[in-house]
Amino acid sequence: MSQSDSAVEQTKHAALGLTDEQVLEMYKIMVTARRYDERCLLLQRAGKIKFHVSGIGQEAAQVGAAFALDREQDYYLPYYRDYALVLSVGMTLRELMLCLFSKVDDPNSGGRQMPGHFGSKRLRIVTGSSPVTTQVPHAVGFALAAKMKKKDFVTFVTFGDGSSNQGDFHEGANMAGVHKLPVIFMCENNQYAISVPLHKQVGGRIADRAIGYGFPGVSVDGNDVLEVYRVMKEARARAAKGEGPTLIETVMYRLSPHSTSDEDLAYRTKEEVDANRDKDGIPKFKQYLIDCGIWNEELDAEMMKDIKAALDDATSFGEKAPFPEPEDILYHVYAGDDEGRGGH
16 A cells, blocks of 8 residues: 555545544444453353354444444344444443343343343334344334334344345335335345355345345445445435435454354364454454554553453343342233333
8 A cells, every 4th residue: 555545544534524532432342342242252151151142253344334323313223243233322231241141130131032132222222033134124114103203213224144035124125115214224244144155045245135126235345344334324314315225235254153052163164264354344443543643552452451341340240130030021921010120
């Protein structure tokens, strides 16, 4: 890269309207999500939790998208790898750990659901379900409500490449296209639907599917947090102006196994995984910030200490928190039963 090219690259975030403070916050959230993910894997291996679904390698796209949205009014329908997304919109490490340990004060489900099934009325995170892709038609429904009630919010929904083949995606996209609804679909294309590689499940580009439903589809490098931010900001502006939905395909690679129940080397090689580590968005963004002169290794080391301390606190908090009582399973079954323990 020439000196002039380097200078242009170093001012990219300013050209996008982002301050130095904002991009540093983006970086911190990306790293926090990564360290949280790694802590979860250690806790599962130690037998302290039963299950974890990892999002390692997908943090850049999630943070870039979240920062381009209106975090005061938009609605989010994440899928189960979106730790960086929910941290970006206000969920705390303590709240994530309450969910991980299935404790009664878990804000997502009161300890009823597996980790990664997010939900928060306070943060406008719409409760997710275990069958994949069901969040897509739900997002379209929220967007329809926004249009009918003349509200200014936009809905944002994420899903994996495997989910893009489900009927829920196609039905949701069709309705959103017909009614020009304010919804943004983001496919986190991490190259695998559990053990099935992309080339065995998709015959073309996922982004091109939008054409059939009458709205734009964009494919973007999911490891480039600023490029995802740029594309997402344009999509939100379209939705807010009544121009309808956008499908954004963020191309990335799932560096971790599908879940802690998965043996990923049964269907891919260690060499393939290692080759994709070079594309990881976190070290790339760190180097960008250093090149901009707003970050250095000393600041990075200090941040890592702070993140570890916050994780240690959240882990201890989640581990010591009370479990639901057996009778708590009856809450949220009948009308008027949401005042007792486990009511969220």
